[in-house]
Amino acid sequence: MTSASVTLWWRTEQARRPAIVWSSLAGVLLLAALVIGICVGPTLHSPATALRALLDHADPLHVVLGEIRLPRVLAGLAVGAALATSGALLQAVVRNPLADPGILGVTAGAGLAALATIVLWPHATLWLPLFAFAGGLVEVVFVLLLAWRRGAESSALRIVLTGVALQALCLAGASILTFLFADRAPAFSAFLVGSLNGTGWSDVAMVAIPTAIGLIAALASIGSLDLLLLDEATAAGRGLDIRRTRFWLASVGALLAAAAVSVAGLVGFVGLVVPNALRLVTGPSHRLLIPIGAVAGGALVVFADATARASVPPLELPVGALLALVGGPYFLWLLWSRIP
């Protein structure tokens, strides 16, 4: 068989593959992420030891595994799920596989707002995700407005470059804030590259709630997302209010990106790599892309974080750096193969 016919066979088969296969694949991936995330680190533990330590409060390993690694793994799952879903939503909104909350600058906008909240209003940590959401939303609306031209669909390049420009502005604002408030601001380099170092149970709550809300909203929008695979006129003829739908989906995308930024900083490329890689297997329909993408995104971040912890002990690399090592070349490949 030629590669084209293999691809065709795979694509036609995937439509027939029942949901139960996909859900069990997702379940296995989730379990693997949990086990590897908890067992792998500067010190390796067997799954049995880890389970015993998690359940037994008197176990000497309980503090390390239950109070440090478990919340970190859960936060990583939520961050990855949020970023992958946000990427899938933003790609549908701008009709372009190159979109990603990082590339469009949504995470930078959310990050700037979060940083401003931390330094100007230090006691409002509970409201951090909300301010981050507002920052991300304002940023993405600006990208869409500035890239929009009367009478024409915005080109991929225009949207991406507008995102890059706004991202630069947000990052400039963020670096000025950290410079002025050096005593209060968190470690700027860790924030810039994205890291899960030192995440605790309060962080898990902070990221999990907006992520859950965003995921539910994304799952409820699957029909609209699939209509955005059609051209605008055809989608409108099926009863889709394009402008309202785009604004709604961009808002959900910003919420999810903000959730991730609030605990992990500017983790990049998860939203780009996961939906694009998954589309090769599941096809472009969001029915599988959203739920499987969320699980795969979570697993990717947890795997990358485990690698980051285990690679140069006792140092912990920031997980964002490892993800960018994978994501950067992937972005170049997409740019090279998809943009004429």
Added chain:
Amino acid sequence: MTTGLRAERLCLRHAGADRDSIRDLSLEVAPGELLVLAGPNGSGKSTLLDGFARRLRPRSGRLCFEQIDLHRWHARAFARRVASLPQSPTCAEGASVESIVRAGRHAWIHALGSPTARDREAVERALSDLDLGDLRRRTIETLSGGERRRVFLAMVLAQESEVILLDEPTAALDLRQQWEVLSLLTKIHRERRTTIVASLHDLAHACEIAERVALLHRGRLYAVGAPTTCLRAESLRDVYGVDAALEKIDGRFVLPVRGPADAIRSL
């Protein structure tokens, strides 16, 4: 009292254009009729269809459906009644035929609901009406141009609307595919009493299927009426600038063009 689509002294302009593409046009589409929009390139056929499909807001005048302004209809409620298809619909690579046809049910499925038996029935019926049963799991980029057109028509049929707006449904199809699309349209029109408004380039085709023809010229309605009265030699001379006349041979319309001609009168 009319209950169909209606344009009243309508002026439409595309975003960024410096003049109106539709000027002072009034037209009523009667429920259950098959109306063909004819006219040369740039006469405003697509623009008028864009207006009826709510893609353009009137610059002046009114567009309504069932006496209600088109832009006051809720998008979903409108799509349950009126389905539209642009001239060259596209879909992202990798989408299956079945998923595209299923998109036609969007207006009927609640955001949080799942497809009902009626939705599945409509999709199955549209697939079999357009003979797409064998292609249902194929992806869009593996199909030929004619097959793709059938997929999008099936999507429109699955929508089960009482009005269908089609922009050049036979464009870029070969002779046999053109014939298939036209006979399908007449069949749907006859069997389901669906109102169809379609723009067509081929005037012989227009005469074959239309109950009424609306002939557009530079954004205005030149004439509207039964095909043979609307497309007389003098109209063709005025609107298309050709010396031509419709003839009927063996019960079929043909339109031999003898050469260019100057307009007798201009609008």
